[in-house]
Amino acid sequence: MGPEATSEYFNIGGWLQSTNTSKYLNIGNDATSYKTLTFADVTATDAWALEGDTIITGQGSTWGRQLNFLVCQLTGNYWQVYLQTGSETPAGEDERVG
Numbered sequence: 001m002g003p004e005a006t007s008e009y010f011n012i013g014g015w016l017q018s019t020n021t022s023k024y025l026n027i028g029n030d031a032t033s034y035k036t037l038t039f040a041d042v043t044a045t046d047a048w049a050l051e052g053d054t055i056i057t058g059q060g061s062t063w064g065r066q067l068n069f070l071v072c073q074l075t076g077n078y079w080q081v082y083l084q085t086g087s088e089t090p091a092g093e094d095e096r097v098g
Helices: none
Strands: 010-012 015-018 025-027 036-042 048-051 054-057 068-073 079-084
Touching: 010 048
Parallel strands: none
Antiparallel strands: 010 015, 015 025, 025 036, 036 079, 048 054, 068 079
């Protein structure tokens, strides 16, 4: 993600792993329809798939087929990315990417 020269590359096989850092992208257990995405040393998510060139969660996963993401600015240049499974947004936030 980002400019091609400094972009991130991933392996996808149910899990999604950065080839740059070896970290895995995991989906949080949030009670809201927006699920926090975090990178960790171990995978806790076996739901990722590709649909063409789009990263999605697979139909048979806990979340079903999802391909929408929500991005909210935290402070300064820091952003939080969520998997969007419904229409809720964090308090005071508007959808930035859908």
